[in-house]
Amino acid sequence: MNIKDFEYFHKLVKEKNFSKVAQSFSVSQPTVTLAIKRLEEEFKTTFFIRDRSHKELIVTPSGYQFDQHLTVILNELAIAKKEAARADQEKLLFGLPPIIGNYFFPKIVANLISTGLIEQLETKEAGSEALLKLLLDGSIDFCLLGSLAPLTQESLIADTFAKTPFKIIVGKQHPLAIKKAIHFSELKNERFIVHTEGFIHDKALKMLARHNHFKPDIIYRTNYVHVLKSMVESNTGIACLADLAIAPNDNFAVLDLLDEDQPEFLLSIVRRSTQYMTPTKEKLLKIIHESVYHTPL
Structure with a gap:
């Protein structure tokens, strides 16, 4: 053989x-x-x-x-x-979705700089599903991932460190802006701005729509949360967005979801179970843990 x-x-x-x-x-x-x-x-x-x-x-x-x-x-x-x-290069290949990266990566970078590991770090930005594939095929070593359920594959070690709800965001001129909370079924006739397929936000929207027996009217898809927010602010459409991605200075209205059976955005540190942890990789993993666990949601 x-x-x-x-x-x-x-x-x-x-x-x-x-x-x-x-x-x-x-x-x-x-x-x-x-x-x-x-x-x-x-x-x-x-x-x-x-x-x-x-x-x-x-x-x-x-x-x-x-x-x-x-x-x-x-x-x-x-x-x-x-x-x-790449064994001799000791590069640290780290993946992170844009929304999670925007929130947690500045703290991780600050700690990497203080420990001298920043020069060895190479980052890859993509949706969580795309990053999971890159992790499983060995193209990256670690990643922060979003998911709607715990990652339980035997080939992975996943440490879920936080979870956050999904919200509905609408322009301040939208009729729904006067509300504080809403059932997803009330959005049947709305136009949605959505993340590109492969992002967890797209899966969450599909799950909510499936539970409420309607197909959402998607008028635009984007990889970029700032584009999605800008289009909502201009009242072009509404969006479903993890609370993690909403900032105090965002210029739109935020509505809670009243649905009993609604998805949650789980955040995890993930690596392959077969990966040999060198001292440098152990050091990076420790920094990631300390950074995300000490960043308030």
């Missing part, structure tokens, strides 16, 4: 065609065939059945089961390659 055999196998389960797999890896078809034969002999089972009458390749149940294990193995190997390539 070798890693290439695993890669050929994984691709064959997806393509179900020896020629396509061979082309994909720029090898001959017999090379792929021999690799599969080696694996079947090693594990004493049949992973693929050739249905010559229908000219198709059938993956057996044991083949699908083996591929489940290979998916994990190949992913871990890919992560190991990335970590090995």
Whole structure:
């Protein structure tokens, strides 16, 4: 067995065609065939059945089961390659969503400067879902993430340090601005400004809309909270925003949600469970913990 055999196998389960797999890896078809034969002999089972009458390749149940294990193995190997390539650099790759970053990152940076770690830090800004994928594939080492539920994957270590409710924000000239609280069902005919898909705010809005049996009228999507706020202030539309992202000097009205079953914005420090913690990474993790736990919500 070798890693290439695993890669050929994984691709064959997806393509179900020896020629396509061979082309994909720029090898001959017999090379792929021999690799599969080696694996079947090693594990004493049949992973693929050739249905010559229908000219198709059938993956057996044991083949699908083996591929489940290979998916994990190949992913871990890919992560190991990335970590090995940057091991000597001792770079600290840190991800944070814009809203969480705006609130917590200044305190983290101040502590990094005082401890001399700032030069080793590389940051990546994106939505929480995108950052989670980057963390799982080894492209970043740590991140602050927002979620609607605790992150319980075995491959992750997640420390949820805070939670904050979602609010409805409307322009001060909007008819709803006179209210202090509202049921989400009352917003059926409103126009919404929404974060781009992949942000937790988008998922929260979809959850609220689903619970109230209507599809929100989304007129604009943006990655940037300041753009969303500006459009709400100008009364272009309304938005659903985590309380964390609302500042005292924002020029719009803030309404509480009265719904019993409403989402909460959970904030967590997240890393991979298989990651080896060097002294520098331990130091960074300690700074992140101290920074976020001592920043009042």
